[in-house]
Amino acid sequence: MTVLSETQVAELRPLIRAAALRVIATAPHTMSLQDLEQEGWLALAACAGRWDPSRGPLAFYASRRVRGAMIDLIRRSYTEEKHAPIEDALHVPAVSEAADIDQARAINRLHKAVEAIADASTRQAVRDRLKGLTVAQSAARARDRTGRYKRRSPRWVAEHLRKGMAELRATLKDPEREKAA
Numbered sequence: 001m002t003v004l005s006e007t008q009v010a011e012l013r014p015l016i017r018a019a020a021l022r023v024i025a026t027a028p029h030t031m032s033l034q035d036l037e038q039e040g041w042l043a044l045a046a047c048a049g050r051w052d053p054s055r056g057p058l059a060f061y062a063s064r065r066v067r068g069a070m071i072d073l074i075r076r077s078y079t080e081e082k083h084a085p086i087e088d089a090l091h092v093p094a095v096s097e098a099a100d101i102d103q104a105r106a107i108n109r110l111h112k113a114v115e116a117i118a119d120a121s122t123r124q125a126v127r128d129r130l131k132g133l134t135v136a137q138s139a140a141r142a143r144d145r146t147g148r149y150k151r152r153s154p155r156w157v158a159e160h161l162r163k164g165m166a167e168l169r170a171t172l173k174d175p176e177r178e179k180a181a
Helices: 006-024 033-050 058-082 086-090 097-115 120-130 135-140 154-173 175-180
Strands: none
Touching: 006 033, 006 058, 033 058, 097 120, 097 154, 120 135, 120 154, 135 154
16 A cells, blocks of 8 residues: 655645535535545545556546545445334334234324325325435436426435425324324
């Protein structure tokens, strides 16, 4: 592994910082700039070992890998923390047949509440979430009113998902609202 000199580190510091600032603009609010920079430095250290000085500057060679490592960190943290299916939250360990029936009723109640969501786009975002899809996956498979695929931004899907989850919680908390659905 190649050891970077102090001058190389000083030259590459703005590269790492700029990449982190570009990536954090699209990152969830839970991601910190320092975490991204740390991941960038680790990627740079890995790249330095494979870098051939005769083929160009290290900054050019490592810039894509540094940014990719930061994006990978966001993907890992986002899928690990944010995307457990909602049924997991309703999971009650089955100790008897009655517990299995109660769990099935809770899941059935949840799905009925999802169908009660008025806006089709919001309803689809919540359905995708129940299937365990990430926001990015849901955005890739969003459809317009005619049923054709239409690429949506993850922010658009996240907004509809937040709205749908709030509506879902309200329906599940209010028995009268649930009966109307």
